[in-house]
Amino acid sequence: MKKISIIILSLFMGIFFISCEEEEGLDESLPVNPVLNPIKTVMAQDGNEIAYATINNKDRTIKLSLKHLKSLSAVNVHLSISKRAKLISPTDTILTLDLTEPYQIIINDLYEDLTYTLTATIPEYILIDKSAFREYRLNNDSPKKEGEIEYLWNNEVMTQPNAYSTIGYRNYLTGKCFTVDLGDHYYIKQFTAHLYWAYTNVCPKIYELWGYLKDGEPPVDGNWNDWTLLGTLDNSNSTLSDFPNGDTLEFPKENSPRTRYIRVNCIQSWKGTTDISLCEITIWAWNI
Structure with missing residues (x-):
């Protein structure tokens, strides 16, 4: 009877140690959820007015329409970034940009680096x-x-x-x-x-x-x-x-x-x- 008890106890202890090893191997870290809207707003000085850009997070495009400026060579731009996101490039949120060509903005959304393309136009009328x-x-x-x-x-x-x-x-x-x-x-x-x-x-x-x-x-x-x-x-x-x-x-x-x-x-x-x-x-x- 004593021999049978020892065998049962050994089996129990073996199962316990195996269970502990499996539990130690589990990944208990919380999943990382990317920021859905890493760039909150993009504003530009348009003469005496403030122009707000249209941001498309699916296509990663940012579009400005500036009706008062006569040139896109020096546009004053302000970026508003989500607190959970990190701006990679540029490193500042207040900028003077040459928007005669598309401008790249790189931002990390906690999961990966994303590249947004900022463009600006001046309507003909x-x-x-x-x-x-x-x-x-x-x-x-x-x-x-x-x-x-x-x-x-x-x-x-x-x-x-x-x-x-x-x-x-x-x-x-x-x-x-x-x-x-x-x-x-x-x-x-x-x-x-x-x-x-x-x-x-x-x-x-x-x-x-x-x-x-x-x-x-x-x-x-x-x-x-x-x-x-x-x-x-x-x-x-x-x-x-x-x-x-x-x-x-x-x-x-x-x-x-x-x-x-x-x-x-x-x-x-x-x-x-x-x-x-x-x-x-x-x-x-x-x-x-």
Whole structure:
């Protein structure tokens, strides 16, 4: 009986030691999870504004669109890196970069080194920000008859005739002409007037766009000799299918007028008067 007990104890001890050896061989370290977004943001100084890049972690690309700069040779860039990631190259997060060529950023995500490609572009033309638009009232501008002139840049456009409720019945109606300060000088690429009435009533039929091309502010007397006729809009042959696009003037890059102040002057409305009603104006500028 004593012999059998010794054999059982030996077997138990053998199993115990084997179990301990196996347990000692186990890898108890926690798995390393890579940082999903190692580069949080990339910002660049774009004139008086800050531009934010689009970061694609799948393709490992970073794209900047800089609408105010004239050159990409010296762009001030700031990188924001995840606390768990490590920036390998460059070694600093505040940089002045030559982005005329793609720039490589190498970062470790706790698992491996990743290479992101940073590129930047300057668009050929921009949509002028309407938030800076203001009325610049001249002595011979017409008094308003309905609505507020600010309705012309509140980004509410009728997409089909007679859809007045979609913009809250907001339009600006004045006697003949009005003047707008765009907030800065631009080389005008395109001017679009979005209509309120669909080729009826006081919808303008033939009207003009004027620009102040001299330095400084326009004289308040509004003398037309100080202004330059930029073009005439005529929708006499337009159909209802043309309504959503509004009336447009386009200017080639090489001959684009540089102006900060514009005037709209109605020659004839569809009613036969010089009254003019619009719901919005939209302007693009060459990025020169």
